[in-house]
Amino acid sequence: MRIRPVAIMALWFALALRLVGEGNEVLGELQLDGATRVERTSGVWIDGQYLGFLDELKGSKKILLLPGTHKLSVRQNGYVDFARDVVLHAGEKQVVRVTMAKDARYVMPAVTSEIKMSVNPGRAAVFLDGQFVGHADEFGGIGKSLIVAPGHRKISLSLPGYQTFSTEVDLAPNQKFVLKTDLVKSGKPQMEEPE
DSSP: OOOOHHHHHHHHHHHHHHHHHHHHTTSEEEEEEESSHHHHTSEEEETTEEEEEGGGOSGGGOEEEOSEEEEEEEEOTTEEOEEEEEEEOTTOEEEEEEOOEEOTTOOOOSSOEEEEEEEESTTOEEEETTEEEEEGGGGSSTTOOEEEOSEEEEEEEEOTTBOOEEEEEEEOTTOEEEEEEEOOBOSOOOOOOOO
């Protein structure tokens, strides 16, 4: 009995699809859902590592994790951190609804300065004096900037796969400061929060 090449190809293709499908069953998927712009632009950390802002973590950037317990933290300037322990099982897709609550301790300064950013890539996390305040695209373009209290400020930009950029600036009251930079790619995929 002679097996036709088309039948062999079909059998091989079916086997390959099954193996690929089984390979995906090792990891669990975490999907984050946010109802408002505040949630969708909040930064996401898993087990202490920054991944990006909530709205971009889907499609090719979806969150795939090994089975087990993971620490989820979602942060936004002026809001209380959303923190959860998430338990994922192999092949499971879990949806977490993120809701951010205003931080009652946050007070806008009476006198301010403005920092406008032009950063490439714009999805980089922005830290002001060691605190996450958003991603660079939120503070660039028409009508968008970071409003801060005047004085000495430390600014860090971080993104997995890029070297962390850090600078310090002394801002006078009502000063408008423009920060322009292109982050440099690195061979190190992990990112830690600046101190």
